[in-house]
Amino acid sequence: MTHLIADPEILVIGCGPAGSAAAALAADRGYAVLAVDAAVFPRDKTCGDGLTPRAMAQLGKLGVGDAIGDGYRSNGLKLHGFGGHITAAWPESAAFPPIGSAMRRSRLDALLAAGAAARDGVQMACGFKAAEVTVTGGAVSGVTLLPHSPRPETQLPGSPVPGAVVPGPGSPPVTVRPKYVIVADGVRSPVGKKLGRIWHREQVFGTAARAYAATGRAAEPWIHSHLELTDDTGTVHPGYGWIFPLGGEDGHVNIGCGALSTADRPAGVNTTALLRGYAARCSADWRLGELTATTSALLPMGGAVSNVAGDNWMLIGDAAACVNPLNGEGIDYALETAELAVRLLDGQPGAGFTGSWPALLGATYGRAFTLARLLARALTHPRFLPLTGPLAMRGPQAQPVMSTAARLMGNLVDEADRDIVSRVWRAAGRGAVALTGGRQLWDTT
Ligand SMILES: Cc1cc2nc3c(=O)[nH]c(=O)nc-3n(C[C@H](O)[C@H](O)[C@H](O)COP(=O)(O)OP(=O)(O)OC[C@H]3O[C@@H](n4cnc5c(N)ncnc54)[C@H](O)[C@@H]3O)c2cc1C
Missing domain, CATH: 3.30.9 (D-Amino Acid Oxidase; Chain A, domain 2)
Known part of the structure; x- marks a missing residue:
């Protein structure tokens, strides 16, 4: 078996959309990356497989836009x-x-993983589970990777990711000592939990x-x-x-x-x-x-987790609960947070991410997610939908109201958008943050 890089500049844990995008973008910026996943691709992932314009924009940046959804x-x-x-x-x-677009996650994730593995500077290892994490001060100083046999029902037939290292029979555990760690281990975030992640x-x-x-x-x-x-x-x-x-x-x-x-x-x-x-x-x-x-x-949502960063590590994607509470989509935020994390790392190497990563997440998504959490909470009131649904969906106002609602529910509003709906949505977001005391759940407790 090929040896894994023992001291990568960046260890990426988890190669779903968040981890594969982070590995690819970090390599593009010249970092030496070891990217590991407990599964061997192609593997299934419980998902709706829907790709909104937000996701399509990021997939285009990764150079895989044309391959999406055949x-x-x-x-x-x-x-x-x-x-x-x-x-x-x-x-x-x-x-x-x-x-x-829409594409089965078994195919989308294999495509993204292959794109990352093909980059100069990325070593990808599949079938390795990050099991033990050693923390020294606030920094991850070592991660032990165990050869892992995924549950058979999640593994699908298909070609493995070209160039990915897989454990051989009787492969021993490997301990690696990365300089930085990007944790992209999904909704349950086992590694995030070891690092103190709390789900609210x-x-x-x-x-x-x-x-x-x-x-x-x-x-x-x-x-x-x-x-x-x-x-x-x-x-x-x-x-x-x-x-x-x-x-x-x-x-x-x-x-x-x-x-x-x-x-x-x-x-x-x-x-x-x-x-x-x-x-x-x-x-x-x-x-x-x-x-x-x-x-x-x-599906934890709307950034409802704390302790998402330390001296040399950051949680991204579902591990940081970056999922839109109004529609449950998270592939786009997985890809976006990968880009944000790599940019932060590139901009302030060695400066520590304990405060800067939650602050960046808050500045980027805090208003939209806080507002969406409040609206989603209103939806959980048993009488809310039966009362408002018929008003919103019927009559002459239904088309403009629900077209706008669909845009806002998808968070398809960017800082650069200048139309009245975008301005009102952003102002409402500022109000929601003020209402909740200005503190983001991502902050370190
Ligand atoms: C039912 C459902 C429907 C959804 N529908 C949509 C939709 O239509 N559109 C949309 O945009 N989003 C949807 N989402 C959300 C979307 O699936 C997630 O937001 C997205 O998968 C997040 O990507 P990720 O890379 O952060 O995590 P994941 O895709 O979960 O990837 C995490 C990876 O980490 C690996 N891993 C875990 N632990 C370890 C470890 N210890 N060591 C090594 N590797 C590890 C896993 O094997 C996995 O490959 C849906 C979610 C659900 C549950």
Whole structure:
């Protein structure tokens, strides 16, 4: 077996979208990177597979834009529920292209990992789990990597990432001593926990389930959201159902549903059962085949974790709970936080990230995430959606109101946007931050 670099400048832990993007961008800036993942790609990841214009912008920067979704592109969102149907095209924005896509995570993540592994300066190791972390002062001084056999149901057939190191039979544990560590180990963030990451369950979080189904409408250029998410008794739950076509080449949709919860107002629903009912209702319209690969997961959101950095380490992506509370998307923030982290590291090497990383996350996402958390919390009130849903989705005001809502729910507003909606959204974000005392949850406790 090839030896792993024992003293990389940067160790990236986790090679989902966040970690692979961080490894690629760091290598592009001249760093020597060791990127490790416990899984061997291609592997499954519970996700809706939807790529909004925010994600498409970042994928373009990584040089993989053309390979996304075999060319499948979405024009925007069709919203359904409470007796109404609205079509909301992706908005014009200074920063994001007005196109989206969708691609199975088994393929997207393998593509991104291969892109990182192909960079000069990246050594990728798959099937290695970061198991032990030694901290000296506030800095990670050593990480022990154990050869790991992932659960068979998460491993998919396909070519491994070219050039990636995999453990051989009886490979011993390896301890590496990196200068910097970027932790991109996903929603459960086992390494983040060892470093003191705390998840604030009193904040809004998601529970979601997804499955795949063959369809006659896989090439349809619109993604669909059903805002009136009911269970078998007809009770409306805070959240939404989605159908994301995966393009004609794939021939399937990703279908799923997610519900919002807080510790004091738990959703109290079985999302897998909710998904079965939702799929049954959509089946005739979408000519759906059997549901396959049904999985579910929890989703901390809106930056609701603390202790995301230390002297030489930063948490990015889901590990830093960078997921939009209003729609559950996080691939775009995974890719963006990778870029932010590498830029910070490049700009102030050796200066320590304990304060600067949460401050940068707060400056970039604090207003939008704080506002979104407050709005998402309102949605968890049992009477909120049944009262406001019909008002928003029916009548002459529905089209402009819900087109704007779709833009804001997707956080498709950039600092450079000057239109009135962007200005009001940014002002509301400043108000939300002021209302919560100006402190971000990412801060070190
Ligand atoms: C049901 C559901 C639907 C969703 N739908 C969408 C959607 O449609 N669009 C969207 O943008 N977002 C969606 N999201 C969110 C999205 O999946 C995440 O935000 C995204 O995967 C974050 O990427 P990441 O790289 O931070 O983490 P991950 O993609 O989870 O990658 C983490 C990686 O770390 C590895 N790892 C973990 N522990 C270790 C360790 N100890 N050592 C080494 N490696 C380790 C894992 O094997 C994994 O490969 C959805 C989430 C759920 C649950």
